[in-house]
Amino acid sequence: xxxxxxxxxxxxxxxxxxxxxxxxxxxxxxxxxxxxxxxxxxxxxxxxxxxxxxxxxxxxxxxxxxxxxxxxxxxxxxxxxxxxxxxxxxxxxxxxxxxxxxxxxxxxxxxxxxxxxxxxxxxxxxxxxxxxxxxxxxxxxxxxxxxxxxxxxxxxxxxxxxxxxxxxxxxxxxxxxxxxxxxxxxxxxxxxxxxxxxxxxxxxxxxxxxxxxxxxxxxxxxxxxxxxxxxxxxxxxxxxxxxxxxxxxxxxxxxxxxxxxx
DNA sequence: GATGACCTGTGA
DNA sequence: TCACAGGTCATC
Numbered sequence: 001x002x003x004x005x006x007x008x009x010x011x012x013x014x015x016x017x018x019x020x021x022x023x024x025x026x027x028x029x030x031x032x033x034x035x036x037x038x039x040x041x042x043x044x045x046x047x048x049x050x051x052x053x054x055x056x057x058x059x060x061x062x063x064x065x066x067x068x069x070x071x072x073x074x075x076x077x078x079x080x081x082x083x084x085x086x087x088x089x090x091x092x093x094x095x096x097x098x099x100x101x102x103x104x105x106x107x108x109x110x111x112x113x114x115x116x117x118x119x120x121x122x123x124x125x126x127x128x129x130x131x132x133x134x135x136x137x138x139x140x141x142x143x144x145x146x147x148x149x150x151x152x153x154x155x156x157x158x159x160x161x162x163x164x165x166x167x168x169x170x171x172x173x174x175x176x177x178x179x180x181x182x183x184x185x186x187x188x189x190x191x192x193x194x195x196x197x198x199x200x201x202x203x204x205x206x207x208x209x210x211x212x213x214x215x216x217x218x219x220x221x222x223x224x225x226x227x228x229x230x231x232x233x234x235x236x237x238x239x240x241x242x243x244x245x246x247x248x249x250x251x252x253x254x255x256x257x258x259x260x261x262x
Numbered sequence: 263g264a265t266g267a268c269c270t271g272t273g274a
Numbered sequence: 275t276c277a278c279a280g281g282t283c284a285t286c
Contacts, residue, residue, distance in 0.1 A: 003280050032269095060281080079281050080271085105270095124270050126281060159263060168282080175280050222280055251264065253278080 002077040003222040004142050004173030005213065007060045010075075010083040014055040014064065017085045018118045023047045025111035028129075033107040033120075035076075035128040046071050046131070047110060058138050059172025071131040078126030081107075086116040142173030143213055150206040154194040161197070162190035163250025165209075174209070176252045181225035182212045184239075189261045190249045231255050 026047050028040035047070070054065040062075040062083075075083065084106075101121070108129045109119035120127060140149045153170040154161065165171055166179050174182065183190050186208040188201060197205065216224050226238050235244045237257035245258045 006280075076281085078269090079279065080269095100271095124268095124279085124281095126269060128282095157263095163263080166281095177280050248264095251266095252281095 003175035011057040022113040027109045030107040036130040074130040074133040076128040080124040081122035081127035138172040139170045158193040161194045164194040177222045
């Protein structure tokens, strides 16, 4: 996904199009896609006759509440998953992932009594469907992040700053592109140890995460950052023209400006 | 904490 | 054929 902005787009689509429609069938043809002990049989036993009554999100994860004593259905989009309702796919085309509509990529779908359907289409199969996930394993949602929460997240770890803000247990929602963009806008080196930030830098990072999410959300997604155009080998910093540095930080490909990110 | 594993498609 | 991909998990 699919970072927090795409997850929110998917949540909005679900909220608008999938609530209060009676589920009558379950197509869990890819049993591997069901995680945390969920089986196709259990899904078929639990969902028909129910409807979704709320679509919630924390970080990149989606939680669909069902009526009565039904399960909370968790959707996780992995690297390439998208929510498709009837014939509408949520969000902009994904980079780094195919957007073709291939039948084989429908890993999980639910049919509605009115003839429509909600489905997860995921070429890479790194997403998941779960029931009744432990939502509190995730940290505070990045879109609602307070300054105190940011301070707590970074002050308690000496891991690289980027690894810490991408750690879903500490802050839920930031992925590789958003983390690079926010750090680039914050003038902070992704490899610095998180607990080395001064109070001023923490405040700046907090403010920047918020404005980055707001701005890129308005533009249409995680791939619309200013750094994206330069996020290629040999790319130049859009702000000061310096050659960008490309390396691995926190296990992920990372682009940063050696001149203004310190 | 860094690393490799999971899985599959795409483009060089 | 290879490197690489907006994510997470277990393991050294």
